[in-house]
Amino acid sequence: TTQIRLAAYPEGEPKDSDFETVTVDLPELQEGEVLLKARYLSLDPYMRGRMSRARSYAAPLEIGDVVLGQTVCEVVESTVDNRRPGDLVLAFTGWQTHAVVDARHVRRLDPEAAPPSTALGVLGMPGFTAYAGLLEIGRPAEGETVVVAAAAGPVGSAVGQIAKVKGARAVGIAGGEEKVRLLTDELGFDVALDHRSPTFADDLKAATPDGVDVYFENVAGPVGEAVLRRMNTYGRVPVCGLVANYNATSAPDSALGFPGFMNLVLTRSLTVRGFIQDEFVPTHTEDFRREMTQWVADGSVRYLEDVVDGLENAVEAFRGLLSGRNVGKLLVRLPD
Numbered sequence: 001t002t003q004i005r006l007a008a009y010p011e012g013e014p015k016d017s018d019f020e021t022v023t024v025d026l027p028e029l030q031e032g033e034v035l036l037k038a039r040y041l042s043l044d045p046y047m048r049g050r051m052s053r054a055r056s057y058a059a060p061l062e063i064g065d066v067v068l069g070q071t072v073c074e075v076v077e078s079t080v081d082n083r084r085p086g087d088l089v090l091a092f093t094g095w096q097t098h099a100v101v102d103a104r105h106v107r108r109l110d111p112e113a114a115p116p117s118t119a120l121g122v123l124g125m126p127g128f129t130a131y132a133g134l135l136e137i138g139r140p141a142e143g144e145t146v147v148v149a150a151a152a153g154p155v156g157s158a159v160g161q162i163a164k165v166k167g168a169r170a171v172g173i174a175g176g177e178e179k180v181r182l183l184t185d186e187l188g189f190d191v192a193l194d195h196r197s198p199t200f201a202d203d204l205k206a207a208t209p210d211g212v213d214v215y216f217e218n219v220a221g222p223v224g225e226a227v228l229r230r231m232n233t234y235g236r237v238p239v240c241g242l243v244a245n246y247n248a249t250s251a252p253d254s255a256l257g258f259p260g261f262m263n264l265v266l267t268r269s270l271t272v273r274g275f276i277q278d279e280f281v282p283t284h285t286e287d288f289r290r291e292m293t294q295w296v297a298d299g300s301v302r303y304l305e306d307v308v309d310g311l312e313n314a315v316e317a318f319r320g321l322l323s324g325r326n327v328g329k330l331l332v333r334l335p336d
């Protein structure tokens with residue numbers, strides 16, 4: 001197998017020298033195991049957190065570890081009856097071409113039901129994050145205004161479209177004209193805003209004449225602060241991600257500041273609630289699979305994918321993810 005391993009904890013934006021590519025022999029297949037060949041690697045912002053020793057909700061990678069992550073793989077060899085060569089499965093094998101894993105740790109995918117890559121995006125962890133975070137914490141009601149940034153990404157695009165399914169108004173924020181156009185033309189947002197525009201704060205005001213009832217926080221930074229200032233009384237803020245800060249090397253600047261933030265929380269009776277999607281897995285997986293599969297099938301939730309070919313391009317693609325170069329769910333495709 002060829003693997004990308006962490007060679008150093010990155011300072012700021014990850015550099016090529018923070019990673020090393022090695023080719024090693026795989027262990028022999030034991031009873032209960034399967035040999036997998038990766039077809040798609042999922043690249044996700046949370047991986048940046050694992051490349052840091054800063055305290056977080058999960059242990060960091062050690063130097064020399066294969067970069068972690070979910071994958072869609074093909075079974076090449078199997079020692080168990082319920083996984084056959086040729087089966088496609090969802091696994092957690094990280095940035096490598098092949099792996100030997102316990103067959104109980106992979107979930108079989110039905111390529112007839114949905115394209116296998118969706119198991120890493122709209123029908124997988126990012127879609128689930130949007131579904132559980134928005135419905136459980138955001139609780140959008142009909143006619144309310146829901147705002148989300150990183151709106152062209154897999155989490156944000158699902159948030160906006162689920163909000164629409166629930167009868168709310170969806171305002172999406174993304175970087176650049178192309179993404180902004182996709183939000184309204186392809187993904188059904190009512191309004192889309194470019195956070196890089198010099199008129200962003202005014203555009204946001206104009207786009208939210210009745211204020212904001214739900215702000216699904218994916219990014220933090222100046223975008224997050226601008227939206228928080230627009231919150232209505234009893235507004236809900238599911239705090240899902242802070243991607244604007246993931247490469248930061250010092251404490252980020254804040255115009256609002258902690259006192260300003262707390263003042264908003266108090267005077268507008270806001271509910272600000274962070275979450276890691278795992279917490280909702282036991283309670284929301286069944287409903288998610290049923291509803292989201294239905295919404296994707298009937299076209300009420302659409303999805304974009306950004307597919308990069310070749311393991312050797314994973315690091316560059318990952319840098320792009322943190323700076324907004326991806327359009328839709330970022331995947332690395334490996335040759336058949």
Ligand code: NDP
Pocket residue numbers: 044045046125126129149150151152153154155156173174175176179195218219221223239240241242243244245275276277278321322323324325326328329330
């Ligand atoms: P995306 O594909 O949306 O990628 C991240 C996007 O963030 C970029 O494409 C970029 O889009 C945007 N972005 C980056 N920097 C900034 C900035 N300074 N200001 C505004 N936008 C910025 O990723 P995902 O959909 O996979 O993830 C979205 C968020 O959800 C992330 O914060 C992630 O960490 C979080 N998450 C949290 C989970 C949880 O359990 N809590 C689970 C899964 C994801 P643009 O060009 O539009 O700026």
